[in-house]
Amino acid sequence: MKYSARTLALQALRNHRGWPAAWRHAAPKKSYDVIIIGGGGHGLGAAFYLASQHGISNVAVLEKGWLGGGNTARNTMTIRDNFLYPENVRFHHAAVNAWHSLSDELNFNIMLSKRGMITILMSDRDLSDAHRMVNTTALFGAEHRVIDLDELQQRLPMIATPGRLPVVGGIYHPNVVLARHDAVAWGYARAASNLGVDIIENCEVTDILQDDRGVTGVETSLGRIQTRKLGMAVAGHGKRVAAMAGVNLPIETIPLQALVSTPIKPVLDNVLVLRGFNTYFMQSDKGELVMGAGTDPYPSYSQRGTPQIPEAIIAAILQVFPMFERMKFLRQWAGALDITYDNTPIISKTPVAGFYVDVAGSGGFKTTPLAARLHASLIANDRPDPIIEAYSLERFGSGRLILERASYGNR
Amino acid sequence: MIQIDCPYCGKRNEDEFVYGGDTGHRRPEDPAGLSDAEWCEYIYSVPNTRGWANETWWHVRGCNRWITIQRNAESNEVRPASQNESHG
Ligand SMILES: Cc1cc2nc3c(=O)[nH]c(=O)nc-3n(C[C@H](O)[C@H](O)[C@H](O)COP(=O)(O)OP(=O)(O)OC[C@H]3O[C@@H](n4cnc5c(N)ncnc54)[C@H](O)[C@@H]3O)c2cc1C
Ligand SMILES: [Zn+2]
Numbered sequence: 001m002k003y004s005a006r007t008l009a010l011q012a013l014r015n016h017r018g019w020p021a022a023w024r025h026a027a028p029k030k031s032y033d034v035i036i037i038g039g040g041g042h043g044l045g046a047a048f049y050l051a052s053q054h055g056i057s058n059v060a061v062l063e064k065g066w067l068g069g070g071n072t073a074r075n076t077m078t079i080r081d082n083f084l085y086p087e088n089v090r091f092h093h094a095a096v097n098a099w100h101s102l103s104d105e106l107n108f109n110i111m112l113s114k115r116g117m118i119t120i121l122m123s124d125r126d127l128s129d130a131h132r133m134v135n136t137t138a139l140f141g142a143e144h145r146v147i148d149l150d151e152l153q154q155r156l157p158m159i160a161t162p163g164r165l166p167v168v169g170g171i172y173h174p175n176v177v178l179a180r181h182d183a184v185a186w187g188y189a190r191a192a193s194n195l196g197v198d199i200i201e202n203c204e205v206t207d208i209l210q211d212d213r214g215v216t217g218v219e220t221s222l223g224r225i226q227t228r229k230l231g232m233a234v235a236g237h238g239k240r241v242a243a244m245a246g247v248n249l250p251i252e253t254i255p256l257q258a259l260v261s262t263p264i265k266p267v268l269d270n271v272l273v274l275r276g277f278n279t280y281f282m283q284s285d286k287g288e289l290v291m292g293a294g295t296d297p298y299p300s301y302s303q304r305g306t307p308q309i310p311e312a313i314i315a316a317i318l319q320v321f322p323m324f325e326r327m328k329f330l331r332q333w334a335g336a337l338d339i340t341y342d343n344t345p346i347i348s349k350t351p352v353a354g355f356y357v358d359v360a361g362s363g364g365f366k367t368t369p370l371a372a373r374l375h376a377s378l379i380a381n382d383r384p385d386p387i388i389e390a391y392s393l394e395r396f397g398s399g400r401l402i403l404e405r406a407s408y409g410n411r
Numbered sequence: 412m413i414q415i416d417c418p419y420c421g422k423r424n425e426d427e428f429v430y431g432g433d434t435g436h437r438r439p440e441d442p443a444g445l446s447d448a449e450w451c452e453y454i455y456s457v458p459n460t461r462g463w464a465n466e467t468w469w470h471v472r473g474c475n476r477w478i479t480i481q482r483n484a485e486s487n488e489v490r491p492a493s494q495n496e497s498h499g
Contacts, residue, residue, distance in 0.1 A: 298430035
């Protein structure tokens with residue numbers, strides 16, 4: 001069923017009793033042309049692009065829990081391209097642009113919201129780093145602008161200046177957008193399912209099978225399924241799943257947390273980053289302040305996070321925005337991230353023929369549409385698109401790492 | 412908040428400590444004797460265990476010693492390592 005104003009009106013006349021399920025709940029077949037492990041945005045997206053752009057629709061997505069229940073459900077939705085290294089700027093700039101047509105492509109409203117972002121700078125060093133980032137990204141067509149204290153105060157009248165911290169200026173990022181995270185998973189699932197992809201929930205991959213020519217299939221909690229091509233997009237579970245194929249992925253599983261306050265009336269349109277504190281926050285459509293920080297100080301699979309982090313986030317925000325002092329903290333959560341050693345994604349072939357990996361890395365919601373499309377083309381053609389050549393696993397052997405620091409704290 | 416039982420100071424909050432890594436990930440005896448591939452294998456094969464593992468933690472805001480404990484990276488429970496060794 002195509003979603004449209006007309007469908008909505010017709011369904012309204014029937015008291016909304018006629019809506020069909022958005023995607024089919026499939027049972028696994030014996031074999032597929034391609035299997036994707038992981039039913040988050042990245043995995044569902046890869047399946048959708050295999051079917052829509054490469055004509056490969058005999059595809060299954062295997063998800064151990066429920067669809068979109070991993071980091072896709074847990075992130076703070078910020079889509080930005082302020083990076084420092086050319087490979088990353090190019091990729092993330094294209095990644096941000098890929099969001100604008102997604103609702104149309106999927107016939108599903110992903111609720112793209114052009115919020116813009118402001119990075120608040122608190123030292124002269126921050127300021128010179130800001131100029132460097134702005135100029136680097138300009139070379140690739142990304143648009144960011146350093147703003148002085150006057151403009152910052154105009155845009156954010158509630159900022160405490162002079163406060164306890166020496167705010168010296170900011171960066172305005174007009175093209176930062178937010179998208180409804182769950183809708184991304186649902187939209188891809190529905191569109192992929194319509195093209196014949198089987199989406200199989202409660203199906204955990206427990207082993208990867210191979211012969212001397214490469215991958216032959218997977219062992220799962222629902223039995224053995226054959227395939228010659230296997231894509232992996234499992235976020236923080238990557239090290240374990242890749243090890244099933246004997247591949248040692250250079251990643252560690254580290255929690256990343258977010259927290260929200262009770263809702264208040266609209267006060268903030270932009271996403272705000274406190275550069276010196278590695279903290280960012282925004283106001284959700286529901287009115288809650290959504291706050292986040294860098295990763296936890298040690299690896300863990302627990303999706304809880306250590307309480308030092310919320311404490312530090314709240315303390316930092318209150319230094320710069322004392323007006324939020326009386327607000328109540330509502331809830332907190334964490335997701336298990338797949339942190340690479342250089343904070344840069346991996347979208348790559350592996351030493352095992354037919355086994356491909358998409359490691360979203362520290363902030364991979366923003367890359368979902370582009371990474372999924374390029375993962376799909378890598379699987380279909382067995383060859384990386386030029387834009388992701390630098391994201392290959394080989395960089396860890398050659399030492400050509402892309403040591404991206406900007407991804408910390410600007411999230 | 413995890414509470415870590417330091418053999419010298421007793422139970423303390425985790426924010427007094429700095430995580431030092433999995434004791435199973437040992438630096439090779441003779442790095443110069445390794446091939447590039449073997450060296451990379453060492454660097455990138457941090458165990459990342461989902462379950463119990465022996466770990467070193469540095470009690471930097473306490474007695475300043477390195478201690479070894481067991482932590483379950485799935486539940487974040489901690490317990491004493493079978494043999495607590497100090498690394499000075
Ligand atoms: C608190 C928080 C805030 C974040 N904020 C941002 C942000 O603002 N901007 C941004 O760009 N990114 C952000 N991120 C990162 C982003 O959420 C992730 O990088 C991205 O969602 C990863 O998508 P994915 O589809 O690869 O992973 P997921 O959505 O985690 O999907 C992976 C799926 O694989 C499944 N799986 C795992 N093992 C198996 C198995 N053996 N068999 C079958 N299935 C398996 C899991 O159950 C899971 O559903 C944030 C993350 C967190 C936790
Ligand atoms: Zn101690």
